[in-house]
Amino acid sequence: MTEKYMRGVAAVGGGGVELVRDVPVPEIGPYEALVRMKSCGFCNGTDFHIIRGEMSVEVDTFPTLLGHEGIGDIVELGSKVRNYKIGDRFMNPMIKLMPGTRYGCTWGAMCDYGIVQDQKAMVDDGEDLSLLNPRQLECVQIPSDFDVIDGGCLITLNECFSAARNFDVEDKDVLVYGAGPMGLATMKYMRHLGARTIVAIDGVEERLALARSLSGADETINYTEVDKKEVLKGRIFDRVIDIVGQTSILLEGSQLLKPYGIIGAMGVLRNTDAMVDVTKLKNNTRLQMLNFPYGQYDITAENIRLIEKGVIHPKDFYSHVMSVEDIQEAVRLVAEKEAVKVILDLAN
Template sequence: MPYMKAIIAIGEGQVKIADDIPMPILGDYEALCKVHACGFCNGTDLQIIDGTLVNGFGGFPTVLGHEGAGEIVALGKRVRHIHIGDRYIHPNLHPNVGNGYSKTHGSMAQYGIINDDRSMLEDGFNAENLPFPRQHKFPSSIDYIDAGVLLSLAECHSAVVNFGVKPEMDILIYGAGPMGIALAMFCGFAGAHVTQIDGVSERLAYAKKVAKVEHTINFNEESVDSILNGICFDMVIDAVGLTTIIYEASNRLKPGGKVGSLGVLKKDDRLVNTALLKNNTSIHMLNFPYGEYAIMDKTIRLITDGTIQPEDFYSHIMPYTEIDKAIGLVRGKKVLKIILTFDD
């Protein structure tokens, strides 16, 4: 049996490069994707490593990654709508990877699987039974490195739609990581006025540059209460993932306002005490994206027409063999986002 290399989490806080991952065996409707790059998700991937993710966790040892980008190099015998050389994001692996490994979600491997959903539907399969419904083709005008942030951008784009951001809304965003900045950018595209809070001055300056954020607050250097001085917002979004932020966000809302929960809550911080929320407010939970693939083509068009520059949303490109260094940089908030490359 041929093997490939992959980044796996083997236990809480432990990651290694494994070289005994069985190469995917293609089903009739599956195509083999050679992974060239994969974004490291500061939220989900780190939570998987730390053992704090609940939804979708396959169990240790598990192959990481959901932001992979690669090209099709082989086809199953019933594949009709995928072609050699096509580029796709989110190559996946079968749940039972083999050799005792699971996958969550398996894009940080040298090869992955793309499913020909269209052919399966044409041949009478139920849409609910498609094995990998969260995948998408991207054009050759977008390189593999840039495609490593394509999913994150589409997730933030869809979040703005799902949260119901409207022109002239006053919005406060907690968190100026790659997702927070992308979220602020799409809020701006929707015509909203954005204030952003973070504890890293460089990230706040970057939010002003890239997302054209109107106001920023550094909670490590300024009193948020003093700066806002009673100002309330139509919507406050937690892009960090803490219930304490949800409570604080609620108390910064106008009557009838909405708290958007976008950051992924950890498994020991998932209960929201509604008694701590301001009266006449709503909470919209979006810890896991919804509709990001439905809006993917529109997100891609914003890139291809030059409205969005993908390189604005990552700061480092590193080989997958330096995963330990990459994780250290993420933990220390020394990077915006890292794209890992898989070309030996």
């Protein structure tokens, strides 16, 4: 059999990222289905931390294939797959590295192909349970008519929805640090879940305007124009959420909490800034860690219903759709905050 190759986006070390074309296309087993990827969101937090070697958890060594916000359609079925069909659409298909590849994998959804595993068929057929890929739990089937570009933002929206719910914001006064795509969407879901007031802090005025218009922020604070400590002097909140990913914000934000209040760590921390001196947190407050989302897959169906009802508009939370061929420019736009979020089009 002649080996076939596909494109992928690889972090190559030294802060570099490249579009590569020598990733072997997965060869599917009898219980696997091949998925043609359609789009993948570029994560402003995790993907950048991986590229820069700053992730606070271990990732594969460079070069490593990026992407954890992908969506794609089944184009080929293994001989024993019977619970999926051609054309089924999935969020977050898995990458399958073939023997001899030179790449590691840090989720890998920015490749042209991924796979899903028919685990129900495997269990029904009495296959060895050790053969079940645990990552299949993250592969969620979605409606086949769900917009493929919006799909590149779906896992982001799921993460924000689950975080807003986990932080328990109903009838609470909330202060949010960060109005990037995660901050904007989290504030939108907080409003949907009944937050009493929302105050947003950021240094980019255009993003603060979006916080007001899209996410219903009651007040915005541009820390490049005003002294945020002076503006917030004497005020306290039920919840203070760091979506930037800095331990200094966790310490600062805890001082603004009511008794029993929660400082929420949602932004991904860097490996150079991952230690929190809990003795400096405000007394009688709580630290809730959500650097890595919890419940983001289970919430998919509910989130899609909100989208179908027009409560949530995915296009509000990304600003650019770009070919994967233009990954260098996409990275630049995000790095310089000229893009809120970029969706990579993998269909062409």
